[in-house]
Amino acid sequence: METFVMKGTDKVEWGTGNQYGVVTDWTQLENLQPDSVLRTKNNGTLAGQVPEDKDSPLFTIYTAPEPGSITIGVMEQRPVVMQKLFNTIWSAANSTLVVLAKEKVANLAIRITSRPVNGRKAIITYMNVDALTGYSNNVAKTVQENLAITGTILPWFYLGQEAHYIMQWVNEDGTPINSLPVNVSAGADTTSTTASKALTGTATAAAGKTIVQTYWSQVSGPNSASMTAPTALANTVGGLITGVYVFRLTAVDSAGVENSATVKLTATVA
Numbered sequence: 001m002e003t004f005v006m007k008g009t010d011k012v013e014w015g016t017g018n019q020y021g022v023v024t025d026w027t028q029l030e031n032l033q034p035d036s037v038l039r040t041k042n043n044g045t046l047a048g049q050v051p052e053d054k055d056s057p058l059f060t061i062y063t064a065p066e067p068g069s070i071t072i073g074v075m076e077q078r079p080v081v082m083q084k085l086f087n088t089i090w091s092a093a094n095s096t097l098v099v100l101a102k103e104k105v106a107n108l109a110i111r112i113t114s115r116p117v118n119g120r121k122a123i124i125t126y127m128n129v130d131a132l133t134g135y136s137n138n139v140a141k142t143v144q145e146n147l148a149i150t151g152t153i154l155p156w157f158y159l160g161q162e163a164h165y166i167m168q169w170v171n172e173d174g175t176p177i178n179s180l181p182v183n184v185s186a187g188a189d190t191t192s193t194t195a196s197k198a199l200t201g202t203a204t205a206a207a208g209k210t211i212v213q214t215y216w217s218q219v220s221g222p223n224s225a226s227m228t229a230p231t232a233l234a235n236t237v238g239g240l241i242t243g244v245y246v247f248r249l250t251a252v253d254s255a256g257v258e259n260s261a262t263v264k265l266t267a268t269v270a
Helices: 079-085
Strands: 006-015 027-029 037-042 043-050 057-064 070-075 087-091 096-099 108-114 119-135 148-153 156-157 161-163 166-171 181-185 190-192 196-201 202-204 211-220 236-238 243-255 258-267
Touching: 027 236, 079 087, 079 108, 079 148, 148 166, 166 202, 181 258, 196 202, 196 258, 202 211, 211 236
Parallel strands: 190 258
Antiparallel strands: 006 027, 006 108, 037 070, 043 057, 070 148, 087 096, 108 119, 119 148, 119 166, 156 161, 181 202, 196 236, 211 243, 243 258
């Protein structure tokens, strides 16, 4: 069975955001504040309009939610980072950065990669984020002042529609996961006049993958049938009595993607 779990932040990359989903300047954002990456999705609301003389809504009105947001804490105030987030004048000759009074709304693209869990990790990409930056923590000897990036997630155009983000699951080494299911058949529905019956199924993995496991199980029937080879494609069920049985064949591929098919067996045993 496929397992997709998102836990922890492996890295955050950023670039210049836009509404067309084209980013060419991805760079890694270094030295993230621990446990500071937070993405928020707000939900819309449904309000029912109940007539004066009725007890249930005649219709409902959907109210769109506020845009979602993303926050990131950055521990290091490097000039290259400050210039991207603030309206600044930078003098490299004496390492002086002047932050101007006019606030800058940084239009960013942000890509978050989670830490691997069970050999898989998630990559979440926001193409169009309007971000404002402030500070977190006091200037004190016991704590470190961090940059606090807060962004509003704006839509971008994907195949003629507005989209908010892309979420892709990849293997631990970053290679894409092929989630196309196994092509499984448990064979055509069949009959039997004896107490045993051979069942033969087929299983074919999608391109680039292999079958790693197959197994039969009984879904229903008048009694519990026995199986001579429950983990093989060719299996014989026994101990049949008169009645209708349903058996399921499940196959799992090398990416952990599984699929199943069933077959109906009608037994008439004297």
